[in-house]
Amino acid sequence: MTAPLTPPHQPPHDDPWQTPQAGGSPYSGAEAEKGPDMATELRQSVVVMVAVALSGLALGLLWLWLSPRIPLISDETAVFLKDTEGEEAIAVDGTFLLLALAFGVVSALLVFLFRRRGGIALVVGLALGGLLGAVLAWRIGVWFGPTSDVVAHARAVGKGVTFDAPLELNAKGALLAWPIAAMVVQLALTALFGPRDPEPHWDGWGPAAYGPAPDDAPTDRT
Numbered sequence: 001m002t003a004p005l006t007p008p009h010q011p012p013h014d015d016p017w018q019t020p021q022a023g024g025s026p027y028s029g030a031e032a033e034k035g036p037d038m039a040t041e042l043r044q045s046v047v048v049m050v051a052v053a054l055s056g057l058a059l060g061l062l063w064l065w066l067s068p069r070i071p072l073i074s075d076e077t078a079v080f081l082k083d084t085e086g087e088e089a090i091a092v093d094g095t096f097l098l099l100a101l102a103f104g105v106v107s108a109l110l111v112f113l114f115r116r117r118g119g120i121a122l123v124v125g126l127a128l129g130g131l132l133g134a135v136l137a138w139r140i141g142v143w144f145g146p147t148s149d150v151v152a153h154a155r156a157v158g159k160g161v162t163f164d165a166p167l168e169l170n171a172k173g174a175l176l177a178w179p180i181a182a183m184v185v186q187l188a189l190t191a192l193f194g195p196r197d198p199e200p201h202w203d204g205w206g207p208a209a210y211g212p213a214p215d216d217a218p219t220d221r222t
Helices: 038-054 056-066 088-114 120-144 150-157 172-193
Strands: 071-074 079-081
Touching (some): 038 056, 038 088, 038 120, 071 150, 088 120, 088 172
Antiparallel strands (some): 071 079
C-alpha cells in the first residue's frame, strides 16, 4: 500500500483543523450586519416610551367619551344611586380595559413598523410607555369627567335632580392591559416577521481551502 503524496503545488497541512487565515472566519458574514449599538437602542427606546406615554391623552379622552354615566340622585340628606341594579360601574372599567388593549395592539404595531429588528431595550420602552400612558389616561378621564365632590354637586343641582357620578376606575389591574398587550404583540410580530440573523459564512473551510485534487494524484492500491 502506498500513502498518498502531498501535491507539489499545495503546502502540507499538519493540522487539518487549524484556524483559517484572515478572511476565513465563520462569522464574517454575521459581523458585517451588526445592528445599532447600545446607545442608539437606548435613545430609540426613550423616544418610543415618551411617544407611547403621550398617546395616553387620546385614551383618556376616548374613555371619558365612551364610558357610560352612573346616575346619582340626592334627597338633600344623602346621595343615592338612581338605579341600584345598574351595571354602569362595571361597564366603565370594561370600556377602559378594551380601549387599553386596543391601544396596546396599535402601539406595538407602529413600533414594529418603526424598527422591525426589535430588541430588549425597545420592548422595555414600549411596556413602560404603555404603563405611563394608561396611568395618564386614567387621570385625564377623572380630571375632565364629572366633579369628584359629590356632596357639593348634589347641593348645586338640588333635591331630586339626577346628576352624573365621578368617573372612576375601580379595577386598577386594567392599567396593565396596555403594557401587557403591547409586549405580547411586539414579541409576536418580531418573531414572525422580524429579520432573521444571517447564517454564518464558513469562508476558508471545506475542500476549497485545500485546493482541488490533482488529476495525476496517486491512489491507494492494495
